[in-house]
Amino acid sequence: MNLSDNFTLAELTKSQTAVRKGIRNEPSTEHINNLIHLARTILQPVREYFDEPVMISSGYRSPELCEAIGSSAKSQHAKGEAADFEIPGIDNKELAAWIVANTEFDQLILEFYIENDPNSGWVHCSAKTPPEEGRKQILQAKKIEGKTVYEPILL
Numbered sequence: 001m002n003l004s005d006n007f008t009l010a011e012l013t014k015s016q017t018a019v020r021k022g023i024r025n026e027p028s029t030e031h032i033n034n035l036i037h038l039a040r041t042i043l044q045p046v047r048e049y050f051d052e053p054v055m056i057s058s059g060y061r062s063p064e065l066c067e068a069i070g071s072s073a074k075s076q077h078a079k080g081e082a083a084d085f086e087i088p089g090i091d092n093k094e095l096a097a098w099i100v101a102n103t104e105f106d107q108l109i110l111e112f113y114i115e116n117d118p119n120s121g122w123v124h125c126s127a128k129t130p131p132e133e134g135r136k137q138i139l140q141a142k143k144i145e146g147k148t149v150y151e152p153i154l155l
Contacts, residue, residue: 001032003039006047012039012059012083021068027060031080035060038083038127042103049098050087057122058084081106082126091118097155099123100138104131110153111141 001009009027012035018025027035038059047054060080063073076082086092096110106126113121124141128134140153 003032003036004044006054007039007043007056009035011056012080014056015058015061015065017069018062018065023062023065023068025060025062025065027062027080031060034080034127034129037129038081041127041131042099042105042125043083043085045103046085046087046095046099049102050090050095052087052090054085054087056083056085076107076126081128082124084111084122084124086119086122088119092121092123093118093155096123096138099125100155103127104134105136106131106134107137107139109139109141109150110155112143113140 003009003012009032013025013027015025043054058077061077063078066073066075066078087095092113093110096108099105099108104127106128109124111121111124138153138155139150142149142151
């Protein structure tokens with residue numbers, strides 16, 4: 001099933017962890033509608049602007065899958081509202097800054113990015129329906145003394 005011109009449901013639900021652990025990772029109709037919104041308002045504009053394939057590392061995750069990987073069952077991934085992604089050859093900070101300036105995002109997290117290492121980390125971005133309910137929250141995730149810390153960041 002196509003969610004937008006360049007993104008499929010299969011691409012946004014794939015999970016090696018789910019396969020390995022026998023966890024069902026099948027979104028409901030509501031989750032699929034959220035994924036369509038995410039694909040059309042965030043991922044497709046990114047794909048069209050940068051004119052390069054967008055590599056999705058995580059999209060929809062069932063609550064059980066979220067917990068299996070150490071996340072929360074309340075994650076926006078479990079609602080079909082978020083994806084983690086990057087574009088090979090594009091600085092993740094540049095990608096994040098473009099999203100902030102050009103899309104109706106809810107939350108953007110520049111995850112584990114290291115300054116002067118453009119290939120480090122990835123971008124987590126969510127979208128809400130309707131978009132005006134979005135928080136426009138911009139954060140950076142870092143490891144400090146072995147713990148993940150989220151701090152506001154200006155892009």
